[in-house]
Amino acid sequence: MALAPRIEIRQTQSLVMTPQLQQAIKLLQMSSIDLAGYLAAEVEKNPLLELGPAPTAPGVTGAIGRRADDDGDWLDGIAANVTLHQHLHTQIRPMRGTPRVIEAALLIADELEDDGYLRVPLAEVTARHGLRAADALAGLTLVQACDPSGVGARDLRECLSLQLRDQNRLDPAMQAMLDNLALAAKGNLVELERVCGVDAEDVADMLAEIRALDPKPGLRFAQTRVEVAVPDVYVSRAPDGTLNVELNAESLPRVLMNNVYATRIGKDDSEARAFVSECSTRASWLIRSLEQRARTILKVAIEIARRQDRFFDTGTPGLRPLTRRAVAEQLGLHESTVSRVTAGKYVACEHGCYEFSHLFVSAIQAVSGGEAYSSAAVQDRIRSLVEAEPARRTLSDDKLVTLLKGEGIDIARRTVAKYRESMGIPSSVERRRLRARPSATREIAAGAGRSRD
Structure with a gap:
């Protein structure tokens, strides 16, 4: 058969991930904290976007500790502290240098890790930001001249060298010691005396000077990271017994579109109008995606609360077996x-603030074939049995299986052992030995308590 070009019509189906769809999926999986950071960046890029004040949401008694109106927000004090990068920017901007060198120094400062080190190769920074090699090297010199001394170093030797140079103590002998820090780590002081050309007393003094330096100068600006679980949904029991499920308004940022910028553009400025039109389209898509995100979170939360209603009365023991697929099928959504x-x-x-994943639990079958038990509820029961066991008659895994089956829970011994180990509870032999010591009960309780946390 002869080969020749020809035209054919074919009908196929394919999923096209438009930028708008990608954005909607990205927003959907973001936590409230990640979302706030993402929106702040979008507002900087889009002149038509503004962040409005979030509406005040009612608190839930006993749910999450302090309210935002309790004597001010203590997190504001942490956020107000100056970071290392801000501290460096403040010093670099007024320095003497060409605009290119200053810009390079600012970019390099942003590349530093929290401890003050530049662990990304300078050549990589140069290529990524399109800098000239000479400007990047000069910019690094400016960064290394900043406070705190030693910042901008690429390794420990350079960090210590910068600090000693600022103290006018970087003489040849000290430089030789820095070049041979491995000898100091091994305690080979005789060899250090030889390579540095000094006696034992000088070596001892030099080592004392090095120990007084700060090997991680940037950490003095590092803030203690406080992980705060911000609830996305509040669930409470109404007086008539029904469950109220509502979104936390404080975790839902209000994004507004400001068209004042567009009205100031002249009719003849086609390039500016095209830019504003693109910004307007992006802003509209973002606002619609945020609205869809809120609706989907609420819809899924309502279904989870309906299926786990006992949990909101009794806590973990009230959890029923539940999978994400079951929720998705009920709501007509994809499991992903x-x-x-x-x-x-x-x-x-x-009861507190819980991650949604806590409400999805696997099933343990009942002995009588009735309603299955959730794995979380079974683990909680195992923990209770161990905590209540007699001091001299610790319960083996086989005994725990027998007791659980007596309560209608059909469970294998290896499953009991797996749950016990995951909760940090020692075996019956170890518990018996531990209880022979005065502090044993506290140690066993602490192991079980870690899993509860």
Whole structure:
């Protein structure tokens, strides 16, 4: 058969991930904290976007500790502290240098890790930001001249060298010691005396000077990271017994579109109008995606609360077996959508603040074939049995299986052992030995308590 070009018409189906769809999926899986950071960056890029004040949301008694109106927000004090990068920027901008060198120094400062080190190769920074090699090297020199001394170093030797140079103590002998820090680590002082050309007393003094330096100068600006679980949904029991499920308004940023900028553009400025039109389209898509995100989170939360209603009365023992697929099928969503909605999201109730993943649990079958038990509830029961066991008659895994089956829970011995180990509870032999010591009960309780946390 002869080969020849020809035209054919074929009908196929394919999923096209438009930028708008990609953005909607990305927003859906973000936590409230990640979302706030993402929106702040979008507002900087889009002149038509503004962040409006979030509406005040009612608190839930006993759910999450302090309210925002309790004597001010203590997190504001942490956020107000100056970071290392801000501290360096303040010093670099007024320095003497060409605009290119200053810009290079600012970019290099942003590349530093929290401890003050530049662990990214300078050549990589140069290529990524399109800098000239000479400007990058001069910019690094400016960074290394900043306070705190030693910042901008690429390794420990350079960090210590910068600090000693500022103290006018970087003589040849000290430089030789820095070049041979491995000898100091090994305690080979005789060899250090030889390579540095000094006696034992001088070596001891030099080592004392080095120990007084700061090997991680940037950490003095590092703030203690406080992980705060911000609830996305509140669940409470109404007086008539029904469950109220509502979004936390404080975790929902209000994004507004400001068209004042567009009205100031002349009719003849086609390039500016095209830019504003693109910004307007992006802003509209973002606002619609945020609205869709809120609706989806609420819809999924309502279904989870409906299926786990006992949990909001009794806590973990009231959990029923529940999978993301079951929720997705009930709501007509894809399972991946439910996974994204619940990832990194929290629900607050009278018992506390829990990640949504806590409410999805596997099933343990009942002996009589009735309603299955959740794995979380079974683990909680194992913990209770161990905590209540007699001091001289610790319960083996086989005994725990017998007791659980007596309560209608059909469970294998290896499953009991797996749950016990995951909760940090020692074996019956270890518990018996531990209880022979005065502090044993506290140690066993602490192991079980870690899993509860």
